[in-house]
Amino acid sequence: KNQVEQSPQSLIILEGKNCTLQCNYTVSPFSNLRWYKQDTGRGPVSLTIMTFSENTKSNGRYTATLDADTKQSSLHITASQLSDSASYICVVILSGAGSYQLTFGKGTKLSVIP
Amino acid sequence: DSGVTQTPKHLITATGQRVTLRCSPRSGDLSVYWYQQSLDQGLQFLIQYYNGEERAKGNILERFSAQQFPDLHSELNLSSLELGDSALYFCASSGTSAPRVTGPLQETQYFGPGTRLLVL
Numbered sequence: 001k002n003q004v005e006q007s008p009q010s011l012i013i014l015e016g017k018n019c020t021l022q023c024n025y026t027v028s029p030f031s032n033l034r035w036y037k038q039d040t041g042r043g044p045v046s047l048t049i050m051t052f053s054e055n056t057k058s059n060g061r062y063t064a065t066l067d068a069d070t071k072q073s074s075l076h077i078t079a080s081q082l083s084d085s086a087s088y089i090c091v092v093i094l095s096g097a098g099s100y101q102l103t104f105g106k107g108t109k110l111s112v113i114p
Numbered sequence: 115d116s117g118v119t120q121t122p123k124h125l126i127t128a129t130g131q132r133v134t135l136r137c138s139p140r141s142g143d144l145s146v147y148w149y150q151q152s153l154d155q156g157l158q159f160l161i162q163y164y165n166g167e168e169r170a171k172g173n174i175l176e177r178f179s180a181q182q183f184p185d186l187h188s189e190l191n192l193s194s195l196e197l198g199d200s201a202l203y204f205c206a207s208s209g210t211s212a213p214r215v216t217g218p219l220q221e222t223q224y225f226g227p228g229t230r231l232l233v234l
Contacts, residue, residue: 032220043116043204043225044157051220089157099170102159 003027004092006105013112017080021108023073023090031095035064035075038087038107047075047088080112117141118207118226126232132193135229139186139207145169146188147208147223148180152201163188164209195233202228 005024013019025033032051036044048057048064050073057064061078077084090105117140127133139146148160150173159172163182174180177195182188192199205228208221 041228043118043206043228045116045225046222049220049222091157102172104157104159106156 004090004103004105006088006090006108008108009106010109011111013080013110015080015082015112015114019077019080019110021075021077021088021090021110023075023105025071025073025090025092025103027092027094027101027103028068028071029094031093031100033064033066033073034091034093035062035073036089036091037084038089040086044089077110082112082114085110085112116224116226118205118224120203120205120226120229122229123227124230124232126234127195128234129195129197131195131233132191133195133231135190135192135203135205135231137188137190137205137207137226139188139205140224143207143209143224144186145207145209145221146182146186147206148174148188148190149204149206149225150201151204151228152198155201157204160190192231197233200231200233202230204228 003026007022034049035047038044047062050057050066055066063076066073087107087109089107092103094101119138121136144165147162151157160174161180162170166182177193180190206223206225208223
Protein backbone atom coordinates (compact mmCIF):
# COMPACT_ATOMS: atom_id res chain seq x y z
CA LYS A 1 0.00 0.00 0.00
CA ASN A 2 1.32 3.44 -0.90
CA GLN A 3 2.02 5.44 2.20
CA VAL A 4 3.35 8.81 3.23
CA GLU A 5 4.51 9.17 6.82
CA GLN A 6 5.40 12.53 8.35
CA SER A 7 7.39 13.25 11.46
CA PRO A 8 7.30 14.65 13.97
CA GLN A 9 3.55 14.81 14.51
CA SER A 10 3.99 18.15 16.24
CA LEU A 11 6.84 20.52 16.96
CA ILE A 12 7.34 23.63 19.08
CA ILE A 13 10.25 25.95 18.32
CA LEU A 14 11.37 29.42 19.34
CA GLU A 15 11.00 32.28 16.93
CA GLY A 16 14.12 32.76 14.86
CA LYS A 17 15.22 29.13 15.09
CA ASN A 18 15.47 26.70 12.19
CA CYS A 19 13.61 23.41 11.94
CA THR A 20 13.33 20.40 9.67
CA LEU A 21 10.22 18.37 8.98
CA GLN A 22 10.41 14.85 7.58
CA CYS A 23 8.36 12.94 5.02
CA ASN A 24 8.99 9.26 4.32
CA TYR A 25 7.15 7.63 1.45
CA THR A 26 6.70 4.24 -0.12
CA VAL A 27 5.17 5.56 -3.35
CA SER A 28 7.82 5.01 -6.01
CA PRO A 29 8.46 6.07 -8.62
CA PHE A 30 6.30 9.15 -8.43
CA SER A 31 5.60 12.12 -10.62
CA ASN A 32 6.08 14.80 -8.04
CA LEU A 33 6.24 15.45 -4.34
CA ARG A 34 4.69 18.55 -2.83
CA TRP A 35 4.78 20.37 0.44
CA TYR A 36 1.82 22.46 1.57
CA LYS A 37 1.34 24.87 4.46
CA GLN A 38 -2.10 24.90 6.03
CA ASP A 39 -3.17 27.48 8.58
CA THR A 40 -5.87 26.31 10.98
CA GLY A 41 -9.28 26.35 9.31
CA ARG A 42 -7.93 27.49 5.94
CA GLY A 43 -7.06 25.86 2.65
CA PRO A 44 -3.56 24.51 2.01
CA VAL A 45 -1.05 26.74 0.25
CA SER A 46 1.56 25.25 -2.04
CA LEU A 47 5.17 25.70 -0.90
CA THR A 48 7.21 23.50 -3.23
CA ILE A 49 6.77 21.01 -6.04
CA MET A 50 9.60 18.60 -6.87
CA THR A 51 9.77 16.03 -9.61
CA PHE A 52 11.36 12.64 -9.08
CA SER A 53 14.61 13.86 -10.65
CA GLU A 54 15.00 16.99 -8.51
CA ASN A 55 16.69 16.95 -5.14
CA THR A 56 16.08 20.46 -3.84
CA LYS A 57 13.62 23.29 -4.29
CA SER A 58 13.44 26.57 -2.42
CA ASN A 59 10.68 29.06 -1.79
CA GLY A 60 11.95 31.92 0.35
CA ARG A 61 12.77 30.58 3.81
CA TYR A 62 11.40 27.15 2.88
CA THR A 63 13.71 24.57 1.30
CA ALA A 64 12.54 21.10 0.36
CA THR A 65 14.97 18.29 -0.32
CA LEU A 66 14.40 14.88 -1.82
CA ASP A 67 16.46 11.71 -1.51
CA ALA A 68 15.05 9.13 -3.89
CA ASP A 69 17.39 6.42 -2.60
CA THR A 70 16.11 6.60 0.97
CA LYS A 71 12.61 7.72 -0.10
CA GLN A 72 12.71 10.72 2.16
CA SER A 73 11.87 14.36 1.74
CA SER A 74 12.58 17.14 4.20
CA LEU A 75 11.21 20.63 4.55
CA HIS A 76 13.66 23.00 6.18
CA ILE A 77 12.39 26.29 7.58
CA THR A 78 15.00 28.94 8.20
CA ALA A 79 14.74 31.78 10.73
CA SER A 80 11.23 30.82 11.78
CA GLN A 81 8.55 33.46 12.26
CA LEU A 82 5.37 33.41 14.31
CA SER A 83 3.42 33.24 11.03
CA ASP A 84 5.06 29.90 10.26
CA SER A 85 2.79 28.31 12.88
CA ALA A 86 0.68 25.93 10.80
CA SER A 87 0.39 22.33 9.65
CA TYR A 88 2.78 21.22 6.95
CA ILE A 89 1.56 18.48 4.65
CA CYS A 90 3.59 16.28 2.32
CA VAL A 91 1.84 14.88 -0.78
CA VAL A 92 3.16 12.34 -3.24
CA ILE A 93 1.59 12.11 -6.70
CA LEU A 94 1.84 8.90 -8.68
CA SER A 95 0.71 9.01 -12.28
CA GLY A 96 0.36 6.47 -15.01
CA ALA A 97 -2.09 4.73 -17.34
CA GLY A 98 -3.93 7.97 -17.96
CA SER A 99 -4.72 8.70 -14.35
CA TYR A 100 -3.01 9.58 -11.09
CA GLN A 101 -3.12 8.99 -7.37
CA LEU A 102 -2.45 11.45 -4.57
CA THR A 103 -1.22 10.16 -1.23
CA PHE A 104 -1.22 12.67 1.62
CA GLY A 105 0.71 12.58 4.85
CA LYS A 106 -1.14 13.42 8.07
CA GLY A 107 0.94 16.55 8.48
CA THR A 108 3.26 18.08 11.07
CA LYS A 109 1.79 20.74 13.31
CA LEU A 110 4.39 23.45 13.89
CA SER A 111 4.07 26.02 16.64
CA VAL A 112 6.50 28.94 16.68
CA ILE A 113 6.58 30.74 20.02
CA PRO A 114 8.11 34.10 20.95
CA ASP B 115 -6.68 35.20 -0.99
CA SER B 116 -6.22 32.39 -3.52
CA GLY B 117 -8.92 33.61 -5.90
CA VAL B 118 -10.92 30.40 -5.42
CA THR B 119 -14.30 30.90 -3.76
CA GLN B 120 -16.47 28.32 -2.05
CA THR B 121 -19.99 28.52 -0.72
CA PRO B 122 -21.37 28.04 1.80
CA LYS B 123 -18.69 28.46 4.46
CA HIS B 124 -20.59 26.35 6.96
CA LEU B 125 -23.34 23.78 6.56
CA ILE B 126 -25.21 21.87 9.22
CA THR B 127 -27.58 19.12 8.18
CA ALA B 128 -29.00 15.82 9.31
CA THR B 129 -28.17 12.25 8.40
CA GLY B 130 -29.83 11.05 5.23
CA GLN B 131 -29.99 14.50 3.70
CA ARG B 132 -28.42 15.82 0.51
CA VAL B 133 -26.30 18.95 0.14
CA THR B 134 -24.56 20.80 -2.66
CA LEU B 135 -21.25 22.58 -2.27
CA ARG B 136 -20.20 25.17 -4.80
CA CYS B 137 -16.80 26.25 -6.05
CA SER B 138 -15.71 29.03 -8.39
CA PRO B 139 -12.14 28.58 -9.65
CA ARG B 140 -9.58 31.30 -10.21
CA SER B 141 -10.19 33.31 -13.31
CA GLY B 142 -8.93 31.35 -16.31
CA ASP B 143 -8.26 28.09 -14.47
CA LEU B 144 -9.72 25.10 -16.29
CA SER B 145 -9.17 22.39 -13.69
CA VAL B 146 -11.15 22.00 -10.49
CA TYR B 147 -10.30 19.50 -7.76
CA TRP B 148 -12.34 18.46 -4.75
CA TYR B 149 -10.82 17.30 -1.46
CA GLN B 150 -12.18 16.09 1.85
CA GLN B 151 -10.34 16.73 5.11
CA SER B 152 -11.43 15.00 8.28
CA LEU B 153 -9.64 14.83 11.62
CA ASP B 154 -8.91 11.11 11.44
CA GLN B 155 -8.29 10.69 7.69
CA GLY B 156 -6.46 13.89 6.84
CA LEU B 157 -6.73 15.26 3.32
CA GLN B 158 -8.14 12.99 0.64
CA PHE B 159 -8.49 13.68 -3.06
CA LEU B 160 -12.02 13.12 -4.35
CA ILE B 161 -12.26 14.09 -8.01
CA GLN B 162 -10.90 16.38 -10.74
CA TYR B 163 -12.70 18.08 -13.60
CA TYR B 164 -10.98 19.72 -16.53
CA ASN B 165 -12.94 22.07 -18.76
CA GLY B 166 -16.24 20.39 -17.96
CA GLU B 167 -15.09 16.78 -18.16
CA GLU B 168 -14.21 14.38 -15.39
CA ARG B 169 -10.46 13.81 -15.51
CA ALA B 170 -9.56 11.73 -12.47
CA LYS B 171 -11.20 10.07 -9.51
CA GLY B 172 -9.80 9.51 -6.09
CA ASN B 173 -11.50 8.19 -2.98
CA ILE B 174 -14.93 9.49 -3.85
CA LEU B 175 -17.90 7.57 -2.51
CA GLU B 176 -20.75 6.52 -4.79
CA ARG B 177 -23.05 8.75 -2.71
CA PHE B 178 -20.98 11.74 -3.84
CA SER B 179 -20.96 13.25 -7.30
CA ALA B 180 -19.60 16.37 -8.92
CA GLN B 181 -19.87 18.34 -12.11
CA GLN B 182 -18.25 21.30 -13.77
CA PHE B 183 -20.40 23.73 -15.68
CA PRO B 184 -19.66 25.67 -18.90
CA ASP B 185 -18.72 28.76 -16.85
CA LEU B 186 -16.17 26.47 -15.10
CA HIS B 187 -17.70 26.62 -11.65
CA SER B 188 -18.15 23.25 -10.01
CA GLU B 189 -20.57 21.63 -7.61
CA LEU B 190 -20.04 18.70 -5.29
CA ASN B 191 -23.20 16.83 -4.38
CA LEU B 192 -23.27 14.75 -1.22
CA SER B 193 -26.30 12.53 -0.67
CA SER B 194 -27.56 10.10 1.96
CA LEU B 195 -25.30 11.87 4.39
CA GLU B 196 -23.76 9.98 7.29
CA LEU B 197 -22.15 11.22 10.49
CA GLY B 198 -18.75 10.29 9.05
CA ASP B 199 -19.18 12.71 6.18
CA SER B 200 -18.65 15.60 8.58
CA ALA B 201 -15.48 17.25 7.36
CA LEU B 202 -13.94 20.22 5.64
CA TYR B 203 -14.43 20.11 1.88
CA PHE B 204 -11.91 22.01 -0.20
CA CYS B 205 -11.97 22.95 -3.81
CA ALA B 206 -8.76 23.79 -5.66
CA SER B 207 -8.13 25.06 -9.15
CA SER B 208 -5.21 25.11 -11.53
CA GLY B 209 -4.22 25.16 -15.16
CA THR B 210 -4.84 27.87 -17.63
CA SER B 211 -3.64 25.61 -20.43
CA ALA B 212 -4.24 22.00 -21.37
CA PRO B 213 -2.16 19.61 -19.25
CA ARG B 214 0.33 17.57 -21.24
CA VAL B 215 -0.85 14.41 -19.54
CA THR B 216 -3.68 13.59 -17.19
CA GLY B 217 -3.17 14.88 -13.70
CA PRO B 218 -1.57 17.64 -11.67
CA LEU B 219 2.00 16.91 -12.59
CA GLN B 220 3.51 20.35 -12.55
CA GLU B 221 0.70 22.74 -11.83
CA THR B 222 0.32 24.65 -8.62
CA GLN B 223 -3.11 24.12 -7.14
CA TYR B 224 -4.83 27.04 -5.44
CA PHE B 225 -7.17 26.04 -2.66
CA GLY B 226 -10.35 27.76 -1.62
CA PRO B 227 -11.26 28.50 2.00
CA GLY B 228 -13.34 25.34 2.30
CA THR B 229 -16.86 24.41 3.35
CA ARG B 230 -17.23 22.99 6.83
CA LEU B 231 -19.95 20.34 6.82
CA LEU B 232 -21.44 19.03 10.03
CA VAL B 233 -23.83 16.10 9.82
CA LEU B 234 -25.92 15.58 12.95
